[in-house]
Amino acid sequence: MKDYIKIHSGDLVAVALAPLSAGTTVRIDGNDITLQEDIPQGHKFALSDIPAGKPVIKYGSPIGVATQDISQGTWVHTHNIKTGLGDLLTYTYAPNCEPLVPTDDCYFQGYRRADGKAGVRNEIWIIPTVGCVNNIATAIERKAQALKTDAIDCIAAFPHPYGCSQMGDDQENTRKILANLIKHPNAGGVLVVGLGCENSNIDVLKPYIGSYDENRVKFLVCQESEDEIADAMELMQQLVDYAGQFERKPISCSELVIGMKCGGSDGLSGITANPTVGAFSDLLISKGGTTILTEVPEMFGAETILMNRCENEKLFANTVDLINDFKNYFKRHDQTIYENPSPGNKKGGISTLEDKSLGCTQKSGSAPVVGVLSYGESVKNAGLNLLSAPGNDLVASTALAASGAHIVLFTTGRGTPFAAPVPTMKIASNSALAQKKSNWIDFNCGKMVEDTSLEDLGRQLFDLVIEVASGKQVKSEEAGFHDMAIFKQGVTL
Template sequence: MTIALFRIDPRDSVATTLRDMKTGETALGVTLSADVPKGHKVAMTPVTAGEPVLKFGFPIGRATQAIAPGEHVHTHNVRTALEGSGSYRYAPSHEPAAAFHGPGFLGYRRADGRVGTRNEIWVIPTVGCVGRTAQKIAERAARLHEGQIDGVHAFAHPFGCSQLGDDLDGTRAILTALANHPNAGGVLIVGLGCESNQMNRMLEGITHPNIRTLGAQMASDEVEEGLALVEALIEGAQATRTPVPLSELVLGVKCGGSDGFSGLTANPLVGRMSDAVTAAGGTAILTEIPEIFGAEQLLMARAENQAVFGGIVELVNGFKRYFTDHGEAVSE
């Protein structure tokens, strides 16, 4: 018999349906008073109007009316508890994970000491106007050199033209960081010639030892010239994987499209992976800050010290202010 309801924390006032459930079905000691779709919430305990609704042992909203056990808990009877910039108290409650002593991984040690998990050729356009050119070069090169390198990839984007000031600086900083990434064994920078994001300014911040450049407006056949440059990059990018401790790994995590089961499956798995990597001395990078709205206190409780806690508060409140300053609700 399959499990129909899953209660994450014994303190939770709701459980998640693991399949479509019908009125009158009983599971975990409650009887449903309505049909509830898969991935939705069912009340496990009585919740009074205005009382927090708990999931993961944490408030996820407030009841807008009294909710009896077995009722469907959704937007018709719960409202968000998210607010604009908030006041938070440092209350550490997380015990660090035990040091990880398992195996490391096979990586590519770079000249600057960093380690890549892949050895690829990256084609980076300075401006969106040559994004398709970069893609054509990468697609053809990937077919021509299959098996000689881990991959050939283009990073097309719509930026680099008619940008000024901080806007342009931001684009340049991101593209420069990509060009210096340890997963790139070689980098081809493709420019147009008339863009705001001039190639020479980008090159000032690039330290990668295996780099080539291509100016589309100066080339007779930019794709063919690009293919020749990629071939040279591949020759200079040959490398061998060597054993590396987990402390050298940098793990980036990002929302990949949440549903009603993400918090039961993928999210805890990724969290445990992050705990293992950081316990070994590695690094986990959390992006997409608005995705943590509503759960930020759980992360703040894991802050190593008050200074780290203060940094998280400043970051989260800064994002929230950006929403409210532009007339947007932080829950949207």
Template structure:
């Protein structure tokens, strides 16, 4: 990466990601007529350039590819002069529909990343380690969602300090669903029951719902059934009292547990971005990528999802497939997701969001090329369906959409015991497992200290190696019990992927 700074100042003005890039990104607001040097090239700006937005490093003809990250991020919709603002008024996506990925091949990825040191977690009876020792209340159906949330709040006060948390996760689904849609709800809830961070789970049903308790329990992995406590609200007696009795039983069982040394190979980390800006692909996502490579080098697991935010960056990810079978499964998942869009009459490029665009991201290709950097160069080792559980060392590609709440819930269901969430615009929202917010820019980190856990904006002016080491230390501290901002704020939710008709 090349950066440009004022003489005598450590603060860069603009950033060029790759030697072949035809655009650079303004790291602060720049004025028309301003002269600056980028990679030895003198540039005179012809427009005002908002912070995070792109300007041209050379002339572009109409229809010519615009290059960022060394890759095409779209086509010029009209001629663009050197020093001009490059954004949605003169740049458009080149994405269309499904692709044949067979020609990509696969590679045996070797990383020179250093393994991570140990951390301190809770060892479960099946040998897995948890970053938290909690009780989760999960409703089978939305009719009892307020009940589990109310009981959990009351129980947390009664048992404060005995275990890490007691949380009720409401959702509106579980009835008036059919076929694959109902099966998806059931699979996701069953997988959440299996997450190691839930030392105990109280499953609360209504009694008459489509998502019947008995059917749900059969899908919970055998290793996690002993920690389940089951009740139906329609059964005789006070339902809140019965729920509290089940929680009391679990607290007595879980309270004596203590943290112990855990190997880095026991980490299972979910990778997520939301509210991205043009700096996400320069700071926060590459920083997360460096950590991901260390997790993989340690024999740990990484889970990557948001399949629509891979469109346009597939080559970079799929070429790291560890076998032809993994490549074929990943390609099929991406094309299946594209078909999901097309069958609804929607273009596959219906992204980025308004917030992304305001932050300087123009096309889905640009957003995706920044997003896939969260996994670094870690090997792509497996592909799983929505509601599946990650078991392979390295990166597992998980079927789920880009929506923050839906995809993050799917990451927790897949077994992630910590979610690393990069953002350029900011969000307070957290999910079932510790959700660590990493800001792409220091302005956000300063403005929202109650949301952000780590400022990746330091990567622009500081020593990247030192920042990466500080980042790894902070993440292991959070894995070992230090609360993330979303935990301190009580911002923890789940959201299930609703794909079918509603009766």
């Protein structure tokens, strides 16, 4: 097992892959370095003296500035390093992207919908148009379990607090997210439950949905019904009967869309779990598939890497807007742009936002950026896409699903039980987490510091994704968890 790693040849710090005690001597690049203090797992130590005011280099890039003289062999963290980032920046396009070499296609066992789209689940979804009917939706979910057959993977409601008393972009975003979920191919049938007097009522929502299969999507307006639960059950029976006709069949993995997100990161996330997802992303894209990377605030400090991988200058300009629009969002609310990482991130060894972002963007692999999506926009281009959404786990993962992701890959060093509207695979950065929370974790990337290569882990993760796309449940599905959250940016009336 490796005890430490220097990630890039130009780095001024190394990372402890296991707890290291003061007095331990490590040999890196032919030099013996004696640690002057204990270094927790995932945390950094200096490979040479770093004067105050000088950049601290990790991943081959600055992750901040030394706030005091740092001696060789000492712990490098929030007590002696701060962010070096500023506010809005001017960017220059310096293209640095090469298309991936195509690899052989493969297949998963999925569902072919009437509109031609492919799904990886055959579920019945109950979607309220407004928070006022959340309890009705969950009551329908509970009662409808009696209708479930083996042909139906799950019956789930997705309560949320919005759909009324919203203004401007917030109301628009709610309508887009709800409409996109209604159209999502993982749902073999959808019951849309409205109140009747809300801003985003069913008649208002229908133009956002567009054309739809009347057998697959049913609507219920509670204020127009004498007994909404009884009426809902009749509609649910129709949806179960319709969705029950679908069977799994071979579908090219070029039709898979996979969302990529991290949360509760630690110092190993950017070394094990995120690079493994990046290797997976490259492999899927090489077969014609699609991945979506989001959580824009966690691109700050690493954004130029993504910008320079844009296929053309228009995509570069869109990525600049993606970054600066989010910075302006922070500024409009008088918030510090770089108020990150979280307490849990810091405890795990991440010191600054640059440190977090350079690790976070490892999930993007090396593929060119082929699309930049606004919040609530559906994916159109096969390959690597960037999606505008915040870092919040539930909001970002819901945004990935609404943009078309069949599955979300969620890397974590701390662990979390939540789920998105689509299967949400938890990927541990370290073996201790995978062993402790085996009821949460689906895949362990901690093996990379033990005995498994990045290439092998990327292939193993790819194989598991194909299994999940073909029906294997992830741990959050086994637990019956389904979550949904919509991004709120403005005023509530």
